[in-house]
Amino acid sequence: MSYRYRCGTCRTTSEPVTTRRAARAEQDWHRAREHAGLIPDGESIEPDDEHALGTGGLLLAVLIGCLIVDALARITH
Numbered sequence: 001m002s003y004r005y006r007c008g009t010c011r012t013t014s015e016p017v018t019t020r021r022a023a024r025a026e027q028d029w030h031r032a033r034e035h036a037g038l039i040p041d042g043e044s045i046e047p048d049d050e051h052a053l054g055t056g057g058l059l060l061a062v063l064i065g066c067l068i069v070d071a072l073a074r075i076t077h
């Protein structure tokens with residue numbers, strides 16, 4: 001699992017980091033550097049689960065592929 005810090009005001013997202021703590025550090029750094037230490041609107045720390053979604057989507061595609069092959073096999077017999 002990894003996390004990203006996102007700033008809605010700047011419409012930017014940090015590189016993915018491995019821990020929520022590291023994402024908080026990105027948050028503190030971004031606030032200090034870009035917002036003079038103030039808290040911008042629309043900021044969040046989000047789990048970066050693109051990879052997990054990719055794996056789930058691939059499994060789903062394989063499952064659907066098997067079902068289609070099975071259905072075709074039934075039609076031809």
Ligand SMILES: [Zn+2]
Binds near residue numbers: 007009010030034040
């Ligand atoms: Zn910002």
